Amino acid sequence: MRITNGMLITNMMRNYNKNLRNLVKLQEQLSSGKRILRPSDDPVATAKSLKIRSDLAYNQQYVSNADNAISWLESTEMALKDLGDVLQRARELAVKANNGNLTPEDRIVIADEIQQLKKHVIQVGNTTYAGRYIFAGYKTDQPAFTEQGNQLIYQGDDGKIAFEIGVGNRIDVNVVGGDGGAEIDKIYDVLERFENALTNTTDPALDGYIEEIDQRIIQVLSQRSAVGAKVNRFELIRARLNDEEINFTNLLSQNEDVDVAGVIVSLKEAENVYRASLAAGARIIMPTLTDFLR
Numbered sequence: 001m002r003i004t005n006g007m008l009i010t011n012m013m014r015n016y017n018k019n020l021r022n023l024v025k026l027q028e029q030l031s032s033g034k035r036i037l038r039p040s041d042d043p044v045a046t047a048k049s050l051k052i053r054s055d056l057a058y059n060q061q062y063v064s065n066a067d068n069a070i071s072w073l074e075s076t077e078m079a080l081k082d083l084g085d086v087l088q089r090a091r092e093l094a095v096k097a098n099n100g101n102l103t104p105e106d107r108i109v110i111a112d113e114i115q116q117l118k119k120h121v122i123q124v125g126n127t128t129y130a131g132r133y134i135f136a137g138y139k140t141d142q143p144a145f146t147e148q149g150n151q152l153i154y155q156g157d158d159g160k161i162a163f164e165i166g167v168g169n170r171i172d173v174n175v176v177g178g179d180g181g182a183e184i185d186k187i188y189d190v191l192e193r194f195e196n197a198l199t200n201t202t203d204p205a206l207d208g209y210i211e212e213i214d215q216r217i218i219q220v221l222s223q224r225s226a227v228g229a230k231v232n233r234f235e236l237i238r239a240r241l242n243d244e245e246i247n248f249t250n251l252l253s254q255n256e257d258v259d260v261a262g263v264i265v266s267l268k269e270a271e272n273v274y275r276a277s278l279a280a281g282a283r284i285i286m287p288t289l290t291d292f293l294r
Helices: 006-031 042-097 104-125 184-199 209-256 260-284 289-293
Strands: 145-148 151-152 162-166 170-171
Touching: 006 260, 042 104, 042 162, 042 184, 042 209, 104 145, 104 151, 104 184, 145 184, 151 184, 162 209, 170 209, 184 209
Parallel strands: none
Antiparallel strands: 145 151, 162 170
16 A cells, blocks of 8 residues: 555644644633533533533522521511500500500600501511512502591402422411411400590490400410521521532532643644644655745
8 A cells, every 4th residue: 555645744744633622622621610511521420410410500509598588587577576565565555554544645645656656566567578568468569458437458369479499399478467377457456445535534434454465465475485486497408408509519519620630731742742743743844856846
């Protein structure tokens, strides 16, 4: 078989380009810090990375959901605390009003304070978080309560707002303001009747309000206890999700990141091979007889 200069040059250029591609690939890996630069580099590892990235994205969303849920619950807890403070103050006033030694002026003073407590109850009942009314059930785009005459009307529903913090794992976070929840309208009703009794000097009897207020306090405390338990649960879930995020990040790094020391060694070897191929090529493409016949 006759070996021509053309064949030698073709083989030399093929090997030269192969060595150059290998050198460029190693340089890209070292500069990017990534072992996989394109799917064709390692299809199996690429598929694994896509799955890990998907799991990591879901996990980060669950962490965000847990943060939002905790913030919602903390806003609810503060609102319930305010309601508890209102009821505690109303109970103190009811005890004071029930001693039978009040003058009409004293009753008016207590009634004025009860009126202010009623206004605060309305304000607390329409507490918002991120522009959403937290006691309105699903109807978070409108105030949960409105005052009509001497009544506080609940405009929400009994819908439960839940946050997803895992596959198929959803936890309710809201407390409704009506029946079965904080029952803020009933708190208002007790205070309204108490105020009317105080201003009605012809009917001095003020018995029974302490017991009613105690019932409202118990209801608020039960809701506040449930909210606190959910906050603790979400904090535990958030801690676990943060640990899982670290784990997913480590897996992704192990799958994608390059071994810097190994690549530096390989890059040095590739540089030597590339230089050797250039030197060999220079010897192959030597002057021929044609060069002397020109």
